[in-house]
Amino acid sequence: MFDKFGEFDSSDEINRAAAAQRREGDYEAILAIAEENGIDPEDAQDFIDGNVTALVTPLTAAFGKLDIEAAELEPYEIMEDWLGYIRLRCTESPEMAEAVRRRGKSLKGCIAALLTWSFKNQRPVPEEITKAAGISFKVTLGIPGMGKAKQIITDYYMGGQ
Structure with a gap:
């Protein structure tokens, strides 16, 4: 790359x-x-x-970089959603599009920031849910919702952390 x-x-x-x-x-x-x-x-x-x-343009440069990085990373499921959030933020803000293009900022780094938040914010899944899922052991979950994910993405690329 x-x-x-x-x-x-x-x-x-x-x-x-x-x-x-x-x-x-x-x-x-x-x-x-x-x-x-x-x-x-x-x-x-x-x-x-x-x-x-x-x-x-700032937008096509950002989208191009994301396309190249995504081709290498091959995101799936929630990571695809996060990539969609990054693209959305770029369309909402020319400053965000420029920030995505910055040297040293990457899709991998952004996903790592999201994953870091996820592990720091895990909570136990209620036993009623795990039983309904046929799981008999303790499960924790910490995936950020859309609003939190957009905040983490913005902070990562724009330096607000």
Whole structure:
């Protein structure tokens, strides 16, 4: 991940790199920047052709990074929901989209923050529920609800922890 050009810190940084490559006429490099950062090849071609002035917006840069990270991580079930919450927060706030793009912030790190909260906030499941589930041993649960998960996500990416 991010092997050829490194991890860009912002949409502006991606756009500056792509603009430099366009000035040099290195269109293959622009396509490679797009591929490495999860940007649609058609968007890269529109940039190459001069149909748009920037390769990415803060939102497309954030979504591209999340796509690349998710492909490597292969989230499932609740992790997919958390990824959806991250995407939602990006659509709600340009600042959040920029924060997701920051170097050093990652989907793995965010899920780790959610998991840390989960383990610190486990509570016993009532015996009536475990019996109904056919479980005869003590069970604890600590998955954050949607509101808490969105708060943890925002804190992780925007530094509010």
